[in-house]
Amino acid sequence: MPLTEVAPPKSAVVFAETALRQVIEVIDRRRPIAQLRPLMAPLLVERVLAEAAAARRGSATLRRVRVRAVDCGDEICAAEVFASFTRSGRVHAVAARIERHRDRWRLVALEIG
Template identity: 40%
Template sequence: MTASTQPVPPTAAPLRTLRLSLVPPLHPPLTGPAVALVDPTTPPPRPPHRPGPRPAPEGPRRRRPDLFAPAWSVRADLPDPRATGRLLFTTVLEALAGRRPLSQVQRLASPGVHAALVAGRRPVWCAAGTAPLLLGPVHVCEPVDGVAEVSAVARRAGRAHAVAARLEGIDGRWRCTALSIG
């Protein structure tokens, strides 16, 4: 074995040895009674709003005879929300494209949603062009009994657009109470 004695290049730094030193804590250790970190006079924060179950309906027809207002329906009395969502999305998109009158949406939507569709602007991607509107599969989420949130992807001329709605069971059928077209 041959040992070579080549000089160390000047750019290499010499090795340093590490030294461990203990640093005393900045604060003395806690002794004595526990300290309250929360002011007891401050009320706790409110939990986020989560809709709960609706009140139980009354009677065989699920409404009181003295009230003529619409009655909430339970999920067992309602049809498939996926089929209703597909019908709603198809009707709304065809109405916004000018292929059917907006009055056909009225039976599927609440008065506020229908009024917003009549008064609002039509999305350019929906109103312009002759390419067919293709609606993808409808996804359903039921957060509460008698409420369904449906969404789908609408495609036109190679572009994808999100469509979502909230359906509520009223008088034994689904009614759209909120609609979003992206």
């Protein structure tokens, strides 16, 4: 029997794209960090602040975002997010995990390469 992948909910895809775009804008100092607090776990906010403190050349542009649903039983409660962005002619990768938190999605893991 071939394995079939379940499509992620549209709300997860929209959240992932929006959240990653906002993370990149905070790192580039184009958006205040306070706007990320409702979107992610508190420890991740500190990680993004550390990334923003590093000197950067040029603005980043989010390129591709892929979301893969994680089945938690009867419903999809989490998703893995893979993305790429460019800055100064270089391509960088992002990996993240989003989970249902109450009735909304929330970033719970984030790795920026």
